[in-house]
Amino acid sequence: MKTEDKFLQDARRALDAAEQNLDAGTVARLRAARRQAIEQGPHKPARARPGWLLPVGGFATAGIALAVAAVLWFSAPNGNFMQAGVGDIELLTAQENPDFFTELEFYEWLEGNENAV
Structure with missing residues (x-):
């Protein structure tokens, strides 16, 4: 000190x-x-925001987030929200060659048919 x-x-x-x-x-x-x-002369201080604005903004944000979650939940096939867009996410994040995905329907069919092998 x-x-x-x-x-x-x-x-x-x-x-x-x-x-x-x-x-x-x-x-x-x-x-x-x-x-x-x-x-x-002295300037007027910046106009303070009303105290009610912050909680209203928080509730509005939470409401929008809930609405988006509800839309995603109810638009998912068979109500399976967690796997609804996994296929698309796998396509976007894959490190394999993009040519692999041109035959993706064939590979999905092959996976679903146990008699194909």
Whole structure:
């Protein structure tokens, strides 16, 4: 803590010394900027958002998420939500050659027919 206080004191001394050595043009520009800021007066703080907006936004987001989940759930074949789009996801994330998937229906048929082998 003492090193931080010493640093702040040294910084304050260095800035005060630099202030004493400013040229007249810089001092005039600083005074003009200060005068302009004072003439403009204090600005109104940014309008605060109403307190009810955050909970309403949260409930709206949760409602949308539930609606999307319900649509996915009820549009899944046989109500099997977890495997509804697995085939498509496998296609998108596969590292095999894309030519393999041109015959995908044949491979699915082959998998379903035990007598085919």
